[in-house]
Amino acid sequence: MTIYDIAREAGVAASTVSRVINNKPGIKLETRQRVQELLKKYNYIPDAAARGLVMQSSRLVGILIVDIRVAHHVDSAFVIEQELTRRGYCCIIMSTGPEDEKKAEYIRILEQRRVEGVILMGSMFGTASVEESIKKHLPKVPIVMVNGYLDLPNVSGVIVDEDAGVARCVDLLCAKGKPKIAFVLDSVSPSNIHKQRGYCEGMRRNGAGEENLWLYDMEESTVRGGYEATLRILDEHPDVQGIIYSIDLVAVGGVRAAYDRGIDVPGQLGLIGIDNSIYGEICMPKLTTLDNRLQALSESAASILREGLEGKVQNKKMMMFSEIIEREST
Amino acid sequence: MTIYDIAREAGVAASTVSRVINNKPGIKLETRQRVQELLKKYNYIPDAAARGLVMQSSRLVGILIVDIRVAHHVDSAFVIEQELTRRGYCCIIMSTGPEDEKKAEYIRILEQRRVEGVILMGSMFGTASVEESIKKHLPKVPIVMVNGYLDLPNVSGVIVDEDAGVARCVDLLCAKGKPKIAFVLDSVSPSNIHKQRGYCEGMRRNGAGEENLWLYDMEESTVRGGYEATLRILDEHPDVQGIIYSIDLVAVGGVRAAYDRGIDVPGQLGLIGIDNSIYGEICMPKLTTLDNRLQALSESAASILREGLEGKVQNKKMMMFSEIIEREST
DNA sequence: CTGTTAGCGCATTCAG
């Protein structure tokens, strides 16, 4: 069913049908109604691709996420998707995986679809190869990075002061008389590097030397990974008094490890996660966590992208401030 | 940059450029190379919409989810998205929300985009108004419902025997000498109705009368909701020996409630969730859960949709069998 | 081997 089919049956020209569909003025009420009846009769819906071709606008936006299953990323995506759908855009949401070439390839796919805007979710997109791919494939469309930044004229970024936040977590533990603190990294990403830097900075300003910086990483970013990393810490540093984890999910494994070893949390050991995710509320004791404001971050991202779609200038940089949510594990 | 721009600079016709792009045979090696160089020079990528228009194929599929943030749904979406992206399709993933009219509207949006296939995630899409909207807007494209079914010629469904599974959960608790069992419903959906039916069936075959069927529901499908429902059960039936929850997330609230009341799990009270989700592994004690095979379900759905996209007959119905994962809470 | 022509479904001139 095309406008020509409708036009023929209505005994008018296609352009008239088009005018009716788009509520353009200057149509006799009678013909307008006749056409509208036929549109309804055949459940006619215009083809977005054909319309996009002539209008030079796809009304498509891309949302790239390393892994859509990661709770805090999909939470952000939800906020943005809702906002954009409300404004008549369709969201192409894709899981790119961690490999750099893949991310670049997905940017190419988005160019092929002629998206009008892009969201890059998470700091993992802040790599040289992504930057290259953007310059090559999407040098003009507005792009907003959630918790990341690339210095390109069409790219904006909303970030959070995770480093300062983690440093304050160190302060918190020290204030509770627990200055022997380890830090667990679930994976290597720009955001996690910042967190680690914050840990080091916080430790130093609380009088720790290099030998007191206990850094741990892990094979896989899972509960089990956090469990095993925590056991390693307990083995190697039986006098540890606090552990900060780069994400809640992994911290939850730490809570379990402490329990299995018969260590009292928070009495003997203070535990802190990051993300303020549901996981922290589920585990027992409930997890103290650094809220990195992902909700607010995504709202800002959506709003910046909206402005970009409307043609406003881009290349904005916005910072939010993290906040410690103290619960039962400290 | 269009094929005409490339053609002009290469001194050939647009159709020649098109042939080169699509690796069609019958082009002199020399011209092919000359064109390819220009394509690379300008980072030319063909416009998917224009190509789709003439090929009569959008290579777009829609994935509708009530709420993309729900862990077990997004896990399924991930599996399907990966499979389809690998085959060159782009996935439009949308959160519809629970309202029926919204769901119908999103189906209309998918028609507008001329999607070639649709995934409907979760039993919540099994409503009359969705059926109506499919008949009206997408009567021809292959549609696969994950954990649901509609009797339409172009709709397939993969479902799981949740009722039988829940009945077996009742058996399990009874076998452990805990025949006084309550059932907690997190929300009203066809899938949850099945679960409840399974509970009733299981109770009856273990000798329970109508007065022994303790059914509870809740305001909101959250940890807190499960917490409060469980407290209500403990107040109204202090002799309760087991509780089955319609989803893990809510069961986790129950674990917490039992803990706060000083009730030993599983000693005094056996707790069972449904979904085999990450939540069950996080909480303490780890949750016994009914694995409703969502992973396998989504793989089947992806494979059925793939066949549909290749033009194979649809209207399949497939059933998977749930399985109890016994952990620490029973 | 390559160019010309037509048409996918639509919106937008410009005439009338």
Next chain:
DNA sequence: CTGAATGCGCTAACAG
């Protein structure tokens, strides 16, 4: 107020 003609970017049938 309406119709005919044109073009968006691309592929395909047909000629040469």
